[in-house]
Amino acid sequence: MKPVHSAALSLSLLALISALVVFPWSWSQPPPTGGPQPARAATSKALSRADQTTIRVAVTPTPQKQIELSIDGPYQMRPVGSDKVLSRGQQLATCNVTATGSGFKIGKSEFAVTRLEIVPTQSPAVWVNGHEYRGNVRLFRRSGGSILAVNVLPLGDYLGSVVDSEMPLSFGEEARKAQAIAARTYALDVIRSGEGDGDFDLFASTSSQKYLGVQYRDGSRRLAGESEASRQIVRETTGMVCTFQGRLFRTYYSAACGGHTTQGSAVFSDAVAALKSVPCDYCRDARLYRWEADLPKSDVEAKLKTYFRSEGKTFEKLQTIKLVSGSTDRGTEVPEFEVRDGKRSLRISAATLRRQVSVSTLYSPFFTITEKSGTLHFDGRGHGHAVGLCQWGARGQGLVGKTSNQILRYYYSGASIVQLQ
Ligand SMILES: [Zn+2]
Structure with a gap:
């Protein structure tokens, strides 16, 4: 069952989306959002209603x-x-939360509910696994006695951390504004689609968008997950989103395309036509603009055997591996390889091969393979799936004077940047 607030949330989003479809150009002056704004509104724009959406x-x-x-x-x-x-309490010292037969055990206290919400009087206050979060935290007892923790907060507060988590200050203001607008659009589009599991919308990792929270512990150090600079970026772009043909869309982005972004539909089934392949040399300063990796052929063979077995196919000794379609120079397609074991030949896409081998060794699905005495040598380009905005490319475009809107329109071809209330 969905939490009670979901229905209200979906309705307000639906209102936003339908307004967007009817009046795609009419939001240059957001009206007052109603109710007093926190003190920070005195020094900059108030957050738009869209940025107050619960995520x-x-x-x-x-x-x-x-x-x-x-x-x-x-x-x-x-x-x-x-x-x-x-x-209720004045504070809670660090303790463990485990599941019981009927609910949770938090420190020494037991709670006979399977869905619990922690509501601090002042935010931020709640720490989960070494990360401090703004807003509330919900705990869900899941099957098998495990616990899912979900942070519930306004979209604007979430974006304040996503901007710093995804892109460092050194990437410059225009790149970071483009990042904020892409991240806001991505999040609102996920909420609109209602594709979460009912209890949450997104993950805090690169599976969705990286979100470290207000601060986090790394060994004995405490590191910032957001900053005044990132909060300022969110306020300056408040409510701004990308649309294509009058609708929000899934604004995919990745670290460095390596010379060419990739046609979105080659990677994601929900990619709109705005996710077109475009040339991009703006990311050439990225460490992973070009990369190499060497792997024992026997390791790759073992991964292939396991993968094909899971697909109900047999594969034995890896004899040859050859690029049969796509190219690492043109970005429209993800390369495909043919592998032979002497009896049969099978095809595997570079994206699948990358997932089977290791996404942290093969940094992207754009590579060629050569073999030398039992070792497979990978020559690759870029970091990530290369669909949509190239983060290192946004940095490069900012350095040559492009604005956040120009950057976004470059990577999301035909998209508009509009202001939601
Ligand atoms: Zn690029």
């Missing part, structure tokens, strides 16, 4: 047997979707 981010990549929790200030614990207070 739910799964901060554990998968449900976990145990999570670490602390709360730096007064709080209440309630069942999700209810005002009933189950517990």
Whole structure:
């Protein structure tokens, strides 16, 4: 079952989207959003209503047997979707949360509910597994006695961390504005599609968008996950989104395309035509603009055997591996390889091969392979799937004076940048 607020959320989004379809150009002057704004509004734009949309981010990549929790200030614990207070306190020292037969055990206290919301009086206050988050945190007891933690907060606060998590300050203001607008569009499009599992919209990782929270612990150090500069970028772009043919779309982006972005439909089934292949040399300063990797042929053979077995196919000793379609120079297609074991030949796309071998060894699906005495040598370009905005390319375009809107329109061909209320 979806939490109670989801229906309201979907309605407000639907209103936004339908407004967008009817009046695609009419938002240059956002009206007052109603209700007092926090003090920061005095020094810059108020956040748009779109940026006040509630977003739910799964901060554990998968449900976990145990999570670490602390709360730096007064709080209440309630069942999700209810005002009933189950517990309150002035603060909660670091403790473990585990699942019980009927709910949760938090430190020494037990709660007989399977969906629990932690509501701090002041935000940010809640720490989960070494990351501090703004807003509330929900705990869901999942099958098999594991726990999913979901951070619930306004979209604008979420984006304040996504901008710094995805792109460093050194990439420059225009690139980071483009990043903020792409990230806002991506998030709103995911919420609009309602494709989450009912309890959350996005992941806090590059599976969706990287989101580190307000701050996080790395060993004994505390590192910032957002900054005044990133919050300023969000305020300056508040409500701005990309549209294509009058609609939000999935604004995919990746670290460095390596010379050419890739046709979105070659990688993602929901890619719109704006995700067109375009040349991009603006990312040539990226460390992974070009890369190489050497892997023992026997390792790749083992991965291929496992993969083909999972597909119900037999594959034995790897004899040859050859590029049969696509090219690493032109970005429209993801390359495809033919592998032979002496008896049969099978095809595998570079994207699948990359996932089977290791996404952290083969940085992108754009590579050629040569063999020398039992070693496969990979010559690759770029980092990531290369669909949509190229983050290193946005940096390069900012350096030569392009604006965030020009950057976005370059990577999302035919898209408009519009201002939601
Ligand atoms: Zn690029």
